Amino acid sequence: GDSVTQTEGLVTLTEGLPVMLNCTYQSTYSPFLFWYVQHLNEAPKLLLKSFTDNKRPEHQGFHATLHKSSSSFHLQKSSAQLSDSALYYCALSENNNAPRFGAGTKLSVKP
C-alpha cells in the first residue's frame, strides 16, 4: 500500500538559514505528491503539488522536486522566515484514492 514518511518531530532553524523537510513515499502507481502547511489554529492549506513533467513547483519561496528514482519529494526554501513557522504535511494521492498524509513536521524559525 501507499505510505508517506516525513522528517519526524520538530525542526528548529535560525531565520535566514535554508529549510529542507524530507518526504519519502511508497506507492504502487505513479502518485501525485503534495505539501500542505498548517499555521497555528488554522486549517491545512495546499503549498505545493508535484507535476508529472519534471517541472519544479514553487510557491512562497518554497519548492520541491519529485524524484521517482528515490521516491522523494523534499520541501526546500533557501532562506527561512519567522512566518514560516508552522506544521508541514506531505501527502500522497494515487489512483483516485483519498490522499494519505505523513506524520507532519513542525518547523520553528527563531530570530
Added chain:
Amino acid sequence: NAGVIQTPRHKVTGKGQEATLWCEPISGHSAVFWYRQTIVQGLEFLTYFRNQAPIDDSGMPKERFSAQMPNQSHSTLKIQSTQPQDSAVYLCASSLDAGGGYEQYFGPGTRLTVL
C-alpha cells in the same frame, strides 16, 4: 467563495452522548473527505465520498462512527456513544475530480471535546 464550511466549530459532549458534525463543501467540488487530527496521530483519514457516493471508509472506527452525504451540498459525520479518545479536531476537505490528484481544500475543523 466561502470555502469549506464546518459546523459547529467547537463541541463538548459527555461520555456516551452523540455528536454530529456538519460539512458544506465548496460548490462544484465532487469529492468530500473527513480526517481526524490529534497531536499524537496527526492527520488520520476517515472516509470519503465522490459524487455523493461513499468510496472508502477504511479509516472509520466501525462501531460508533458513520458518515453520510445526502446531497452535494453537505456531509455529516456522526459519532455515537462518544468516548474521551474521540476528542480531536475533525477536518472536512473537498476537491475537484482526481484527474490530477486530489488537491484538497480544508475547512476550519470542528474541535470535539468529550468529557
